[in-house]
Amino acid sequence: MRLTVRHTTSYRYDSPLANAMQQLRLTPEDGPAQKVIDWEIDAPGIARATTYKDAFGNQVHMVSRSGPVEDVAITASGTLETIDTNGVIGFEPDAKAPPRIYTRITPLTHFNQAIRKLAAHADVADKVSGFHDLMHAIRDKVDYKVGVTETHASATSALAAGEGVCQDHAHIFISAARSLGVPARYVSGYLLLEEEQASEAHHAWAEVMIDGLGWTGFDISNAVCPTDRYIRLTVGLDSRSAAPIRGIRFGGLEENLHVEVDVAQAAFQQQQ
Secondary structure, eight states, X not given: OEEEEEEEEEEEEEEEEEEEEEXXXXXXXXXTTEEEEEEEEEOTTXXXXXXXXOTTSOEEEEEEEEEEEEEEXXXXXXXXXXXXXXXXXXXXXXXXXXXXXGGOOOTTTOOOHHHHHHHTTSOTTSHHHHHHXXXXXXXXXXXXXXXXXXXXXXXXXXXXXXXXXXHHHHHHHHHHHHHTTOOEEEEEEEEOOOTXXXXXXXXXXXXXXXXXXXXEEEBTTTTBOOOTTEEEEEEESSTTTTOSEEEEEEEOOSEEEEEEEEEEEOHHHHTO
């Protein structure tokens, strides 16, 4: 399937910025489930940006700007060809981070007895069916509801609340998998929705390392493995390390953030 994406992040400050630096993880990579046809980033300072790969293999543009600035807009857009691999990404022999790195516990993915109890749904003898069972168990325990958790909410707090968004579902799944010693990572990306579906600005899911298959994705919020309706953007230990945009600023006082994401099927396919 050929998909187009337009992702705009707008910042407005109640007083001018003196200086700001941002890491932009806004460049999708070619892989088993997708091929980038064209892609560009429009952002202040992008022409002078330092570009590098982070510890998890994400391409990063480091941009900086100095004030006075009260409004900043960053837009990433392009076209990708996606392939339905039933969520299987496979093994990555050239990956910068070995799978064992993704057993590391972070503040957002630490586990408690409640998460250990959920993890018991994952049959270690048959990890494919076991992690499907875990996915459904989490979805039954945690309702999808926008605006009820903060961006820094942990897996344990989201599970206790019994409601959350895709970020929370992914953190709980990752936490449960790591409690079993299974490498699990956070994926941030985009999803082509059905017309009647409401969505967040970004979408998130989890991937676990399964013997014989390699990295395999589970979208807990939608209770499916990713299909050709999904675009992978970044990976990391959790939502912080996989965040599409991170940065620091001096001045500006209060920041008002607005994110718009539009994912559509390419026009030529819609007309067939």
